[in-house]
Amino acid sequence: EVQLLESGGGFVQPGGSLRLSCAASGFTFSNYAMTWVRQAPGKGLEWVSAISESGGRTFYADSVRGRFTISRDISKSTLFLQMNSLRAEDTAVYYCAKGGSYDFGDNWGQGTLVTVSS
Amino acid sequence: DIVMTQSPLSLPVTLGQPASISCRSSQSLVHSDGNTYLHWFQQRPGQSPRRLIYKVSNRDSGVPDRFSGSGSGTDFTLKISRVEAEDVGVYYCMQGTHGWTFGQGTKVEIK
Numbered sequence: 001e002v003q004l005l006e007s008g009g010g011f012v013q014p015g016g017s018l019r020l021s022c023a024a025s026g027f028t029f030s031n032y033a034m035t036w037v038r039q040a041p042g043k044g045l046e047w048v049s050a051i052s053e054s055g056g057r058t059f060y061a062d063s064v065r066g067r068f069t070i071s072r073d074i075s076k077s078t079l080f081l082q083m084n085s086l087r088a089e090d091t092a093v094y095y096c097a098k099g100g101s102y103d104f105g106d107n108w109g110q111g112t113l114v115t116v117s118s
Numbered sequence: 119d120i121v122m123t124q125s126p127l128s129l130p131v132t133l134g135q136p137a138s139i140s141c142r143s144s145q146s147l148v149h150s151d152g153n154t155y156l157h158w159f160q161q162r163p164g165q166s167p168r169r170l171i172y173k174v175s176n177r178d179s180g181v182p183d184r185f186s187g188s189g190s191g192t193d194f195t196l197k198i199s200r201v202e203a204e205d206v207g208v209y210y211c212m213q214g215t216h217g218w219t220f221g222q223g224t225k226v227e228i229k
Contacts, residue, residue, distance in 0.1 A: 035218070036166075045159070045167060045210055048217035059217070094167060101214030102155050106178060108166040 002026040002107040010036030022079040022112030029077040033100030038092035086116045124221035137198040137226045141211035146191050148183045155214035158196045162207040
């Protein structure tokens with residue numbers, strides 16, 4: 001059974017940093033691109049970032065480019081999202097999902113809440 | 119950038135009746151490899167999203183056959199043949215042909 005377990009969310013002040021993790025199991029992690037999607041309170045889904053199977057290619061939404069960094073540790077089957085210079089508008093539940101754009105989204109994590117506020 | 123436009127944004131339905139959600143893209147979603155990477159997701163209240171349909175019309179494992187997807191090019195539709203109470207939630211289309219873009223979401227509720 002595929003499982004994706006996010007962690008690392010919390011409360012942070014504007015300008016602060018957080019690192020999200022997504023522990024994957026139940027599939028061969030190195031065979032799949034991985035994606036982060038977020039959902040602000042009461043709002044729709046917003047694609048944030050994605051990473052290729054090997055980690056050699058990364059992709060970012062304009063709203064986070066230059067502030068967020070996606071990475072993966074294949075040996076630990078874990079996906080990461082380093083978030084710097086956080087803003088109030090980054091407040092959201094962050095989901096990791098299996099797949100890139102072509103095969104996106106057959107499995108999602110339960111999400112982790114990030115709150116940016118002073 | 120691709121813009122995905124769903125309609126309606128709110129859809130009150132009667133149990134047992136059909137429902138239909140439209141999704142239009144600002145440009146063709148046909149990839150150079152011949153595939154069309156248009157997917158549909160369901161998000162029930164308080165839950166993570168769940169994929170229902172991939173590449174326009176392919177149902178994911180475990181998805182009831184009352185859900186169907188159709189369309190081509192820039193116009194796509196998700197249909198529920200007979201709405202059940204468990205279908206309440208928000209439905210999103212998403213294109214994966216040119217990066218990633220979600221539609222705004224359509225809230226399905228029971229009348």
